Amino acid sequence: MASPLTPSHVVIAYDATKDRGVHELTLAIDSLQKRGDVLHSGDTIIVLGVLHRVVHPMGYHTKPCVDFLENSIRAVEEEVTKKVDMYVNMLLQSAGKCEDQGVSIEVKVTAGFPVKQVILQEIMACKAAWVVLDRAYHRHLRRDLTFYLKQIPCKVAIIQDSLAVEVVRPHTTDETDTIEHKLFFSLSKPVPLSNQGNENSEPLITCGSCPVSIDSPESSEILKNHFVTSPTFKLRDYGTLLNLGSSSKQENSGVQTKADNKPSTVPQKIQKQNNAFRERCSDAPILCSRCGTRTEMYVKDSMTFSYSEIQLATNDFSKENLLGEGGYGHVYKGELKDGQQIAAKVRKEASTQGFKEFHSEVYVLSFARHKNIVMLLGYCCKENLNILVYEYICHNSLEWHLFDEKAAALEWHQRHSIAIGTAKGLRFLHEECRGGPIIHRDTRPSNILLTHDYVPMLGDFGLAKWKTTGDDTDPTRIIGTLGYLAPEYAENGIVSVRTDVYAFGMVLLQLITGRKIIDSNGEGQVQSLREWAEPIIQRLALHELIDLRLGDSYETYGVYLMAKAAYLCIQRSPEMRPSMGEVVRVLEGESDNFHHLGVRFVPEQHTK
Ligand SMILES: Nc1ncnc2c1ncn2[C@@H]1O[C@H](COP(=O)(O)OP(=O)(O)OP(=O)(O)O)[C@@H](O)[C@H]1O
Helix, strand or coil: CCCCCCCCEEEEEEECCCCCCHHHHHHHHHHHHHHCCCCCCCCEEEEEEEECCEECCCCCEECCCHHHHHHCHHHHHHHHHHHHHHHHHHCHHHHHHHHCCCCEEEEEEEECCCHHHHHHHHHHHCCCCEEEEEHHHCCCHHHHHHHHHHHCCCEEEEECCCCCEEEEECCCCCCCCCEECCCCEEEEEECCCCCCCCCCCCCEEEECCEEEECCCCCHHHHHHHHHCCCCEECHHHHHHHHCCCCHHHHHHCCCCCHHHHCCCCHHHHHHHHHHCCCCCCCCCCEEECCCCEECCCCCCCCCECCHHHHHHHCCCCCHHHEEEECCCEEEEEEECCCCCEEEEEEECCCCCCCHHHHHHHHHHHHHCCCCCECCEEEEEEECCEEEEEEECCCCCEHHHHHHCCCCCCCCHHHHHHHHHHHHHHHHHHHHHCCCCCEECCCCCHHHEEECCCCCEEECCCCCCEECCCCCEECCCCCCCCCCCCCHHHHHHCEECHHHHHHHHHHHHHHHHHCCCCEEECCCCCEEEHHHHHHHHHHCCCHHHHCCHHHCCCCCHHHHHHHHHHHHHHCCCCHHHCCCHHHHHHHHCCCCCCCCCCCCCCCCHHHHC
């Protein structure tokens, strides 16, 4: 292990899956510099972004396991490259400051899972002298720390929530266990100094132990061969393997790899998928554990259904199969020949949703694959009839659970997980969906469907539309539902992702209070939920807010977080509202302040 005075590597391990503000990284590096006991002249800071979720070419998120990497190298490569460039740009200023201290910065993004294993391998690979762990993505840092302290031989520090760096173990250790080595996909790039430009910094791809140039024609071939390797060896061997320059050298190292005796199957697999028509994916995620249903992931070669197929599935659109009627038309439950349960939405003749909206919905939904989004399986067009075929979501809508007499009161933990799941669905549409952002435009409880596991699924994209550059201002087409419409949308027709944030804030208030959006105040007058709830939140009188049906069975901190998120979301000014990514972080208790937001959750009594 390098002594403190020889140039060494200091790894800052970050979660690259989440959006991070520039200030978070730069402040962490500042505080590292200020300490004086971690960085020395000649050292290199490696900002390691761990990408533990990547976007599947179909648009939903998945773990970058070896199997996935093997089949989707290009997609991962693209995502990793984007992240590396983003980090490099964020760190340009820090690189200048570090240069004065004789320290350089390098960015490395690694797609792999599990996170702890990625961090461990990367630390061993560069023989780091220090690892600085970002507390923000370790929800169970205390437990994870035991793992790191046991497995990592180098010195350990943590970035606190305040972004200060706290040293946890100021010395190295020799006691490390043998670990199973996994293969991940990495790309690294030095952060240039302002006078250097960016051109000379050729990025390096590494797949496991083998660096190759990103532009190298052999890169795909090498990646293909290396993603399938999975040797087991002692940590101490790793360093010697890592410096090898080509795949053949690795083979010479004598490590037995699966690639040595397994012919590449990638091209055949891709071809098979292209030819497949609605082929089911075997690793489809569970949709509902009670019903035993799985989310079907049809390969999107064709999404068209024949009319007779839907007619048969819905028992000829029988009354018994009718689920309900909405603005679009009648919705029928059905079962396809292969057992897949569906909800078929048949457009009303006089539906307010015309052909244009129909195509908008099909187009938008074909990109939206996420565990909190109702999946569109396909559609059918017959003469002037439009039918959308969705996966069937088995446990009614949130509207039903909150307000139907037959529904049992939702428990607190269910409300909390519904809030987080819905927020993640919206975050996906706004920030993560391929080709997005997509604005939902009609977020409300009746468009949030639930499984028996109380997993919320956002549906009804009839009003969604692609966001082009800037805000969409067409005051003539106000669509959505009163009470959930953000003021700038209701008054001036201005639509942006922040109008969804507002509507989501209203849903949060309903989850906390169990109240309708407009209710009677008990004196025969109507009162809007927002007007009633906002001053109560400002007084932090959360007990006045909470749904009486919950009794004492709620978690005060959870209510606080949800009320805080709601309060931020329903700000009149769209700029004051958080992004959905930030909302998720508030709900999960991960972040307590957003420096860029003018309004903080500062209750009145604290400001007096
Ligand atoms: N994918 C689905 N799985 C199960 N039930 C569904 C599905 N989609 C819709 N439904 C149910 O069908 C009924 C009608 O739904 P629809 O979305 O058309 O109307 P709505 O949300 O009630 O009103 P609007 O069209 O004005 O948004 C509702 O009871 C809804 O819960």
